[in-house]
Amino acid sequence: MIWKRSLLVALLAITGLALETTLFGSLTLTGTKPELLLLITVALAIGEGPALGATAGFALGLATDLVLELPQGLSALTFTLAGYAVGRVRMHVQTPTAWLPMALVSVTTFAAVLFYGGISFLLGEPISVFRSLRHAGLAAGYNALLTPFVFPLVRGLAARLRPRMTEVIR
Amino acid sequence: MIKMFDRTRRLRLLITLLVLASVTVVTIDFRTEGDGPLDKVGRAALTVLGPIQEGLMTIGRPIGNFFAGFTQVGSLKERITALEGEKAALRNERELIQDIQRENESLRALLDLNERLGFETLAAQVIGVSPSNFERTIFIDQGRAEGVRKDMPVLAGEGLAGRVVSVGRSSATVLLITDRASAVAARLSSSGRTGIIEGQNTGILRFELLDPATLVSLGDKVVTSGHDRGLYPSGIPVGSVVDVPPPGTNLSRAVSVQPFVDFSSLDHVLIVVGQGRRERER
Numbered sequence: 001m002i003w004k005r006s007l008l009v010a011l012l013a014i015t016g017l018a019l020e021t022t023l024f025g026s027l028t029l030t031g032t033k034p035e036l037l038l039l040i041t042v043a044l045a046i047g048e049g050p051a052l053g054a055t056a057g058f059a060l061g062l063a064t065d066l067v068l069e070l071p072q073g074l075s076a077l078t079f080t081l082a083g084y085a086v087g088r089v090r091m092h093v094q095t096p097t098a099w100l101p102m103a104l105v106s107v108t109t110f111a112a113v114l115f116y117g118g119i120s121f122l123l124g125e126p127i128s129v130f131r132s133l134r135h136a137g138l139a140a141g142y143n144a145l146l147t148p149f150v151f152p153l154v155r156g157l158a159a160r161l162r163p164r165m166t167e168v169i170r
Numbered sequence: 171m172i173k174m175f176d177r178t179r180r181l182r183l184l185i186t187l188l189v190l191a192s193v194t195v196v197t198i199d200f201r202t203e204g205d206g207p208l209d210k211v212g213r214a215a216l217t218v219l220g221p222i223q224e225g226l227m228t229i230g231r232p233i234g235n236f237f238a239g240f241t242q243v244g245s246l247k248e249r250i251t252a253l254e255g256e257k258a259a260l261r262n263e264r265e266l267i268q269d270i271q272r273e274n275e276s277l278r279a280l281l282d283l284n285e286r287l288g289f290e291t292l293a294a295q296v297i298g299v300s301p302s303n304f305e306r307t308i309f310i311d312q313g314r315a316e317g318v319r320k321d322m323p324v325l326a327g328e329g330l331a332g333r334v335v336s337v338g339r340s341s342a343t344v345l346l347i348t349d350r351a352s353a354v355a356a357r358l359s360s361s362g363r364t365g366i367i368e369g370q371n372t373g374i375l376r377f378e379l380l381d382p383a384t385l386v387s388l389g390d391k392v393v394t395s396g397h398d399r400g401l402y403p404s405g406i407p408v409g410s411v412v413d414v415p416p417p418g419t420n421l422s423r424a425v426s427v428q429p430f431v432d433f434s435s436l437d438h439v440l441i442v443v444g445q446g447r448r449e450r451e452r
Binding site: 014017018019021022023028030031050051054055057058061062063065066067069071072073074076077080081084123 | 189191192193194198199211212215218219227244
């Protein structure tokens, strides 16, 4: 059971980071890149619940920090909380609409980018409030636009690698 | 019910552990100088990612560039506007430099001419040109206060420009040799044959030769002769012959002369206020 989940998160981390550092490196929206790994975290949290959302968020966030040479642990903390929060919210939504993933992705991205900026500021990084708000807004919009493409892929992959009930009972 | 509580507790425990792990990593990274224990993991991850990135770059670069064009429209427009502004500023600067160079050349020519002729001169700047189509005059910034007097010859870079026709306190009007009212006693520098240079209100002067049989060739230089009761000292270059009609039966004969001075770009002139070296040499 664990290996399937671990394989899923590893695959998504490698693919997400590779895409984020290559294709989306030049595909900026007025200077802002998408938060692809955060989008994957949210997609997993919506589909698989808060436990996997938080765990995947931690792993994907830590991978982001390590590969992109960011302050270590900051993205991990942000993505963990984002995955957990989205999973919890999704648990309380009885009749999800087609727009729910896009709405959750954009709101979470906006909040997560601001949270990341706030923690960085507390750790002594020179962060401009205006720039953070602009970046958060643009990243939220960009992620919302990518949701219809990324969300079904992540959900499909997660469903294939979901442990069967027999494995869970055992 | 117990199972549900159990799940909630496990979830809380999980999130607490993950948050604690994140905070621990942040703390370790914050307190570690140089390479931390997780940096090795990062480098290992990069080793794995490298070939994938390379492959994706090869495939994705054309696609990325294509879409980048759309996504960067805003920033590209800003950049284009900034570059256009920069281009306009550079163009202005280039024009200013060209203008200064032209002015420099004109002043240098003026100094050379003055040196050659040896007159006592006063430099003046052209401050205006007559707007009339019927007269060829310019206004200069030197007047009575500076010693300028009526009928003083005026030189430009390459030769004779005209003479002062009216003098104000600190400005004066110069009648150009191209004006119909201008007449200058002149001679061919090659043969010394004399005549009168007259303006025609065009860019070309008319040189009326006193002896119709004079041999004139294209390109012959014309200089002032000094025969007009000292109005124009002799030897000042005026122009060169550009058209020679064949000698006829008329008592007079005129050839066309192109003035040495470019009257369309007069910036600075020299007013001949005295004979200078010539007088001393006499």
